[in-house]
Amino acid sequence: MQTIQLPRQIVNKILAHAQTREQQEICGLISQNKLNEMKIFPVTNISTDASRFFEMDAAEMIHAMKSIRNEDAELFAIYHSHPTTAAFPSAIDIEKAGYPDALYLIVSLNTTGVLELKGFKIQGDTVQPLELVL
Ligand SMILES: [Zn+2]
Numbered sequence: 001m002q003t004i005q006l007p008r009q010i011v012n013k014i015l016a017h018a019q020t021r022e023q024q025e026i027c028g029l030i031s032q033n034k035l036n037e038m039k040i041f042p043v044t045n046i047s048t049d050a051s052r053f054f055e056m057d058a059a060e061m062i063h064a065m066k067s068i069r070n071e072d073a074e075l076f077a078i079y080h081s082h083p084t085t086a087a088f089p090s091a092i093d094i095e096k097a098g099y100p101d102a103l104y105l106i107v108s109l110n111t112t113g114v115l116e117l118k119g120f121k122i123q124g125d126t127v128q129p130l131e132l133v134l
Helices: 008-020 058-070 091-096
Strands: 003-005 027-032 038-043 074-082 103-108 116-123 126-133
Touching: 008 027, 008 038, 008 074, 008 103, 008 116, 027 058, 038 058, 058 074
Parallel strands: 003 126, 074 103
Antiparallel strands: 027 038, 027 074, 103 116, 116 126
C-alpha cells in the first residue's frame, strides 16, 4: 500500500473544519508546493442536501485553484467529511471524482469520540486505499 505523509497541522485543520458542521459534509482542497509544504483551502459546500453530499462552490474552487497555481504549487488532495457514514468513498464520490492524481481524504464523524481520516486514490471505478502517516 502506498504511504502518504500528512503534516499534523493539516490534519488538525481538516478535523477542525469538519467539527464546525457536524451535521453537514464539509469540503476543501489541499495544495503542495515544491518544498512539500501543504496548504489548506476550505471551500463552501453548496449541495442542497449537504448532510449526505458535497458540491464545491465553483467560484471559491476556481479562486483556490488560481492561488495554488500562483504559488507554483499543485493540487495535492481533495477532502470532505461524512457526518454519519464511514470514511470510505460513496458511489457518488467515485462517480464524481475527476482528479485521478489527487488524494481523496475523507473524515468520518460517525465514530463516537474519535474522528476517522482515510485517504484514497480514485481512478475511474477503482478505489485504492492509501496508508496515511499522521
Ligand atoms: Zn463522500
